[in-house]
Amino acid sequence: MHKTPVLFLAVALGLVVGPAAAQGTPRPPAAASMPAMPLVQGEVRKVDVAKGLVVLRHGDIPNLAMPPMTMGFDVADPRMLDGLKVGDKVSFQAEMVKGKATVIELKRETAR
Ligand SMILES: [Cu+2]
Numbered sequence: 001m002h003k004t005p006v007l008f009l010a011v012a013l014g015l016v017v018g019p020a021a022a023q024g025t026p027r028p029p030a031a032a033s034m035p036a037m038p039l040v041q042g043e044v045r046k047v048d049v050a051k052g053l054v055v056l057r058h059g060d061i062p063n064l065a066m067p068p069m070t071m072g073f074d075v076a077d078p079r080m081l082d083g084l085k086v087g088d089k090v091s092f093q094a095e096m097v098k099g100k101a102t103v104i105e106l107k108r109e110t111a112r
Contacts, residue, residue: 037093037105038062044088045070052078054103061094064101074102084108 038061046055057070073094075081080103084090093105 037095039091039093039105042090042092044084044086044090046072046086047081047084049078049081052081054081054084054106056090056092056103058092058094064094064096066101071101074100075106076102076104080106 040059040061042056042058044054045057046053048054052075053072054075055070055072057068058066059068060066074097076097084106089109091107091109092103094101095104096102097104
């Protein structure tokens with residue numbers, strides 16, 4: 001079919017390696033010495049700054065062998081919760097710390 005001109009245009013505009021491709025796909029485990037801590041997508045359901053707790057509806061967390069669900073997490077640093085609101089979309093990394101699921105990295109998506 002007539003795909004060639006479209007593809008050419010996409011390449012010319014730099015769309016082939018655009019942000020959409022980079023965002024959706026989980027990165028393969030990093031080589032070298034970086035620990036393979038996957039970024040997980042989530043949505044904020046509740047924030048409790050005083051207790052350092054956040055309830056997230058989260059996607060698959062491979063490193064915790066956890067399927068998608070809604071649950072509470074401790075946060076490694078309460079400052080992560082600054083300005084966080086119910087309904088915010090986040091990407092985060094979670095780890096078991098002293099037997100509790102703990103968010104060790106949290107980034108608000110800039111969508112809104
Ligand atoms: Cu969970």
